[in-house]
Amino acid sequence: MLEVELLAPARDLEIGTAAIDCGADSVYIAAPKYGARSSAGNSFDHIKRLCSYAHKYRAKIYLTLNTILYDNELKEAEYFMWKAYDAGVDALIVQDLGILKMNRPPIPLFASTQTDIRTPEKAALLESLGFERLILARELSLKQIREIRRAVNCQLESFVHGALCVCYSGQCYLSQYLTGRSANRGECAQPCRSDYTLVNDKGEVLVKDFPLLSLKDMDRSENLEALIDAGITSFKIEGRLKGASYVKNIVKKYDNALNALIEKRRGKGEEIRRISLGESTSSFTPDSSKTFTRGTTPFNLEGKRGDWASGAAAKAVGEFIGEIESVKTNAKGFITFSYKGDKKINNGDGLCFISKRGEILGQRASSCSGSFVELFTHRLEIQKGDKIYRNYDALFEKELEKPVRRVINIPLDLTLSPKGISVSCDFFKEPLFFDIEGDTPQNREKAEDIIKSQIGKSALHFKFKVRKIEGEIRFYKTAALNAIRNSLADALEREIVALHNRERTVTVKGAPSEKEMAFASEEWRKKAPSDYRLNCSNRLSCSLYKELGVDSPAPAFELEPPKGAELMRTKYCIRHQLGLCPNDGGKLYLLNGKNRLALEFDCAKCEMVIKAL
Secondary structure (H helix, E strand, C coil), X not given: CEEEEEEEECCCHHHHHHHHHCCCCEEEEECXXXXXXXXXXXXXXXHHHHHHHHHCCCCEEEEEECCCCCXXXXXXXXXXXXXXXXXXXXXXXXXXXXXXXXXXXXXXXXXXXXXXXXXXXXXXXHHHCCCCEEECCCCCCHHHHHHHXXXXXXXXXXXXXXXXXXXXXXXXXXXXXXHCCCHHHCCCCCHHHCCEEEEECCCCEEEEEECCCCECEEECCCCHHXXXXXXXXXXXXXXXXXXXXXXXXXXXXXXXXXXXXXXXXXXXXXXXXXXXXCEEXXXXXXXXXXXXXXXXXXXXXXXXXXXXXXXXXXXXXXXXXXXXXXXXXXXXXXXXXXXXXXXXXXXXXXXXXXXXXXXXXXXXXXXXXXXXXXXXXXXXXXXXXXXXXXXXXXXXXXXXXXXXXXXXXXEEEEEEECCEEEEECCCCCCCEEEECCCEXXXXXXXXXXXXXXXXXXXXXXXXXXXXXXXXXXXXXXXXXXXXXXHHHHHHHHHHHHHHHHHHHCCCCCCCCCXXXXXXXXXXXXXXXXXXXXXXXXXXXXXXXXXXXXXXXXXXXXXXCCCCCCEEEEECCCXXXXXXXXXXXXXXXXXXXXXXXXXXXXXXXXXXXXXXXX
8 A cells, every 4th residue: 555645844843733623634843953944943842742632643754854964963863863863753865975984763764855965876865875754845746756766765855835945955056156145054044035136248237226036935736646657756845834723724735635546546446644643623614825825836847947947936825816906095195906806805815016117016905985095105016017925814714723732543442242342442451441331221222322422432532433332231331431532542542552662663783884885985976967066065975976086075065165156957948038038158157246147058958057266
């Protein structure tokens, strides 16, 4: 049976818990440091509490230890690995290959997307070094994913939703170059969302002050079946900096989509199941357009170029509402506008206006009446024809605040005897016996209904259903049946957590053996995109690269940036996006303040390169 996983982001304990409640099979979260999002660290006490909660549903918690490490951080990073293991973490997501040479706890390692997995050879290399899961580059097509699936036996994970880095992850040095904040150190300043001016080698301005490197967000909710068929079993949602409403909304959307897909395949005689237990029910209907979005794209899955650029919306503009029909100043001195569109604007909604010139303005709706909306401002330059978007839906946010319940449905078989009740279910090797006295019932059917209704209720996060009753029906007091139900819930929770812990105990080898390194070295020599730069930032990673046959691994960009370095390589192409491809071969440059960046175009690979000058 194929097992699949919905993997959700968590900035903190609260959001991680909400993700589990909304149907996530697993959650990835950072420790206090080294988590590739410097502002999303968590204490190990909170991580332990999240693990305890998740394991009740057999859901898993993965720790992001996925920055490159400096020599003075190796000891602390090793300590963090052991702390994570003691807290109950189920796997570590890592970028720095120096970790392979550390003293590690018996916990699986997943190769972060920061390791830039684009080829079957690179995938085989990482699998040979001991990684149990590979988190693939976002840019891969279904064809490329299938090729990697044929090359390895380990698990494959793919991003399915969230913000898109314009560069291959782990290979972007633009933030470090422009601001001194390294993406590989969890400190990305997101320069791809900044405005740039595009000029040619004649000094002519082609585009002025526009977020030319900003991509739409990924949405592959319609592509889950194709990804499963290509070999993906873990579906990852991006967003460890996002709030609870975003995570709840998107997790529930993909929880519903996966469940529908599983039912569809079951109808064809195929069995697919989720790795965790329980069904999540919510009062809201998920709608990804109502929380943070820059517009969406499935992004290169078919290996074809599309409209990937976010346009002027480097920040979220939200769902499209309509267009302004009229604008005036009311008696209170505030702006009132009317609009045409099918969607209703409500008091408190956050609105975004995009002018015909591409300017983006924002304001909350103060008072709404039909198609007329008052804004609590008199300083907003909007006019007829401007497009209206909603990036904060006040009513939807209230719905998201309501509790979401996740319940594990447990069918029970009961055997009644004069000595008590034996209860069997799929989680117990042997039936549980409860010593309970009963009387001969005056009405047998009514006594049976009481047994089913009292035991077949919710307790903790379980919903029991009596499937079968054997033996002589007796009349039992309600309090006694309730006590059985509560005892069952306690015993089941202990058994599920114990089962999870037994499966969590794995044998993890230390540093790769000479034979493994010899195989890996062979894969290394044939693996590479030639443009792959080693993030060699400490003595352990440099030592490993040398064992792989790299004679003189260059220091990481963060330690020693080379002159004229390649700062970014991307499947996105400005020349193609602007309709300038093919052209006469003239050079193009990006200007950002005092910074001047050269654009090069590797048309054989259909890639754009940004270089320092």
